[in-house]
Amino acid sequence: MLGLCVLLAGTLGLEAGAFRTVVIDPGHGAGDLGGHYGKVYEKHLALDTSMRLEHYLEASGYRTVMTRRSDVFISLPKRASIGNSHSNSIFVSVHYNYTWKRDVSGLETFYNNSRSKPLAQYVQAEMLKRVRCVNRGVKYARYYVIRNAKNPAILVECGFVSNRRERNRMKKAGYRDDMARGIAEGIAKYQLARRSGRVR
Ligand SMILES: [Zn+2]
Numbered sequence: 001m002l003g004l005c006v007l008l009a010g011t012l013g014l015e016a017g018a019f020r021t022v023v024i025d026p027g028h029g030a031g032d033l034g035g036h037y038g039k040v041y042e043k044h045l046a047l048d049t050s051m052r053l054e055h056y057l058e059a060s061g062y063r064t065v066m067t068r069r070s071d072v073f074i075s076l077p078k079r080a081s082i083g084n085s086h087s088n089s090i091f092v093s094v095h096y097n098y099t100w101k102r103d104v105s106g107l108e109t110f111y112n113n114s115r116s117k118p119l120a121q122y123v124q125a126e127m128l129k130r131v132r133c134v135n136r137g138v139k140y141a142r143y144y145v146i147r148n149a150k151n152p153a154i155l156v157e158c159g160f161v162s163n164r165r166e167r168n169r170m171k172k173a174g175y176r177d178d179m180a181r182g183i184a185e186g187i188a189k190y191q192l193a194r195r196s197g198r199v200r
Contacts (some may be wrong), residue, residue, distance in 0.1 A: 003051055019152075019193040020099075021063040021089035022141040022187060023082060025145060026050035030073035030094075035098025035161040042096040043071065045170055050094045052086045052180030060188060078149060080148040090119060090190075091153035092183065093145050095172060097160040106134025110141040110155040118199040123186030130182035131175065133159065133166075156183060 026047040028034035034042025037131040047068070054064045065086055067079045071080045083091040097108070107127050120138045128135055136157075146153040158179045159166040193199045 002044060003131060005098075010141060015195050016105065017197055017200065018191060019088050019090055019194065021065060021086045022057050023065045023067065023086055023089050023091045023151075024050045024057075025055065025067040025079050025091065025093040026169060027093060028087060029071055031070050032073060035096055037098075037141070037161050040161055040167055042098065045096045045158070045161070046094045047071070048173075049176045049179050049183075052094070052177050053094065053183050056180055056184035057187065058128065060184065062187075076144040078163035079145050083145070083153065084148075084150045086151075089151050090187070091145070091149045091151055092123075092187070093143075093155040094183070095157050097157040098162045099160065100162070102162055102164070105160050105166045106136040107159060108157045109138050110138035110143060110157070111138065112140065112142060112146040112149070115200070116149075116152045116154055116180070118193060119152045119187075119190045122190040122193070123154060123183050125155060127156070127158070127179060127182035129185075130178040131169075136156070153199055 018172060028043035032043065036042060037176050049068065049164050054066060059066050065082065067082050097171050109120040109124040111117045126137050143155050161167055
């Protein structure tokens with residue numbers, strides 16, 4: 001049986017445990033601005049960061065799928081169904097945060113089930129290596145796109161639009177690029193863990 005399994009894995013061109021596709025979901029779009037302050041809109045920050053993430057993942061050999069590539073409205077069920085239509089994939093929803101408490105800042109990553117938690121942990125850790133930010137941690141949440149995902153799925157919050165210091169940072173391309181690199185590096189570490197069988 002072992003011989004057959006090795007043969008099948010070879011035929012697929014993919015090691016056991018590995019995934020091939022990353023579905024990238026830039027939050028919000030069109031009339032749904034997301035968090036905003038002045039002319040700084042979450043929907044724009046999320047799309048820009050997502051396209052940078054797409055670039056880094058493709059450079060690493062992943063297949064990528066974007067739920068949107070322009071300023072359009074995509075419903076939450078549609079986003080989830082795009083994710084679920086790709087087998088052997090993971091789902092990463094990219095957002096920027098907002099709260100009425102102006103002094104709150106930092107990065108956080110959400111998951112909805114135990115299978116997705118390691119992905120959230122790797123991505124959160126690698127983002128924090130790229131930028132000096134408050135670590136708000138990895139948390140369980142019931143957001144639609146991660147709750148309705150069949151594959152490992154996370155929702156990443158790349159800083160608070162409502163916090164003046166973070167808002168000034170996220171306006172710069174370099175910060176959004178650091179976020180994208182951090183997320184891509186977290187995905188790479190998660191892939192290694194999947195390949196080695198440490199997570200499934
Ligand atoms: Zn959002």
